[in-house]
Amino acid sequence: MLNKSTLSTLCQSAVKASIEAGQLIQSQVDQPYQQHEKEGGYSLASQVVTEVDFKAQEIILKHLGPGIAQFDLGLLTEEAADDQSRLYKDYFWCIDPLDGTLPFTEQRAGYAVSIALISQSGDSVIGVVYIPDEDLCYSAIKGEGVVLNDQPFQLGNSSDDKVLHIYIDSSMQLAEYFNAFTDRIKQWAKAENYRDVVHHIGFGAVRNALGVLSHANACYVKFPRPQKGGGSIWDFAATRLIFEELGVPVSNIKGEKLHLNAPETTFMHRQGVVYATTESISEMVLRLEF
DSSP: OOOHHHHHHHHHHHHHHHHHHHHHHHHTTTSOOOEEEOOOSSSGGGGEEEHHHHHHHHHHHHHHHHHHHHHTOEEEETTSOOOSGGGTSSEEEEEEEEEOHHHHHTTSSOOEEEEEEEETTSOEEEEEEEETTTTEEEEEETTSOEEETTEEOOOOOOSOTTEEEEEEOGGGGGSTTHHHHHHHHHHHHHHTTOSEEEEEESOOHHHHHHHHTTSSSEEEEEOOOSSSOSOBHHHHHHHHHHHHHHTOOEEOTTSSOOOOOOTTOSBOTTTOEEEESSHHHHHHHHHOOO
């Protein structure tokens, strides 16, 4: 069991790693770099990788390496093979050096650096996210709240309190249930006296989750799929803890704790995810079936 002092030290390393990696990423947005295809999930976003992803990963591992050795931590990172250390170490670092590679390559908002420390039981104890294009660093230690750029972060009031914001992945637009999904959302919003429903499409998973926090009434939803994909552990590890520390809903599509260390796969396509700002919005999404 890692004590508070150790968690604080490890979190500080992750913050430094995320910022340095994010600054490298941002410096390369309009520069030439190599781009490749990789074996991913069913969506285009999961199949694109650049040399910037790998350079960011190197920076992160440089910062986290000493702690990995000192505290015997496992490691799971998007741009390397799963060495299964997550299944026998007490804790493992879970790293997405560049979440939202597709929006990054298209020079638009939607990308982030995500780092989390996860227990073998599948629960985040440290979560760090850096947004390069906005120079924002969110960090959380379990039981210690959320920090944004060295200041305590709390959910603020929003002027759009009668607008419902829905964050989804681009791939959901191709799902056979997409029109039914949007219709059901509109019906519920009308019954709850919302004046509008706004859909946000095209961000990476990390930015989708954090985008929810910028509104009074919002959610990010992914439904289970039979195909491999649906994001991987590293897409949700840090933001799950941030939501938990803020006391707002985050779960799988059954309303259960979002498990972050399934032995059989790093993919999350069987679980689905729901992030929301209120219990009523979360409950509405959890009642949907397609």
